[in-house]
Amino acid sequence: MPRQRPAPTRDILDADWAFFGELCRALALKVARSYDPEIVIGVAKAGVIPAAIIASILQREFAAMVIGRQTDDAEPELRIGPPPSVRGKRVLVVDETCDTGDTMKLALNEVRKLHPAEVRTAVSFTTGAWQADFHAFETDKAIILPWDREVIEEGELVTRPDLRAWLGRHDQPGSSSAG
Numbered sequence: 001m002p003r004q005r006p007a008p009t010r011d012i013l014d015a016d017w018a019f020f021g022e023l024c025r026a027l028a029l030k031v032a033r034s035y036d037p038e039i040v041i042g043v044a045k046a047g048v049i050p051a052a053i054i055a056s057i058l059q060r061e062f063a064a065m066v067i068g069r070q071t072d073d074a075e076p077e078l079r080i081g082p083p084p085s086v087r088g089k090r091v092l093v094v095d096e097t098c099d100t101g102d103t104m105k106l107a108l109n110e111v112r113k114l115h116p117a118e119v120r121t122a123v124s125f126t127t128g129a130w131q132a133d134f135h136a137f138e139t140d141k142a143i144i145l146p147w148d149r150e151v152i153e154e155g156e157l158v159t160r161p162d163l164r165a166w167l168g169r170h171d172q173p174g175s176s177s178a179g
Contacts, residue, residue: 013141023124023136024050028057030134037092043107047095050124076103082111091119098123101130
């Protein structure tokens with residue numbers, strides 16, 4: 001079950017699949033213009049989606065690491081580390097969003113322990129003070145990602161119950177306020 005979201009305290013950016021796909025393409029282009037990673041690592045769960053797309057577009061090796069939290073307000077913790085194959089390679093660590101940078105800082109620390117040649121960071125959305133090396137979109141809005149929007153109940157896709165209040169008039173699957 002996806003983790004529960006707190007009540008919104010700011011405007012919502014409801015990103016649909018098309019918008020998110022375009023962000024991944026733009027992020028891959030930004031990376032390619034100034035960095036040539038040999039391996040792209042996605043921070044699971046949500047960071048593996050843009051990371052896999054970026055790795056595919058750049059035609060680079062893809063791997064994942066898992067960072068989670070026991071509760072919403074807990075510090076992030078490493079669950080599965082990066083692969084040993086990062087040693088001596090140029091690495092790009094990708095997550096879907098970055099606000100405080102706590103998850104990305106932990107990911108960077110774990111990758112650096114394996115002595116890569118170089119490591120840089122990329123995120124689809126920057127939403128706070130911590131800045132990745134590359135980002136596709138900066139906003140102060142709370143983001144609802146396309147894969148977080150719906151769940152299956154009784155064999156049907158429905159808007160997640162804990163997001164219905166957030167979405168208000170955007171309660172129909174596939175609608176977006178990303179534009």
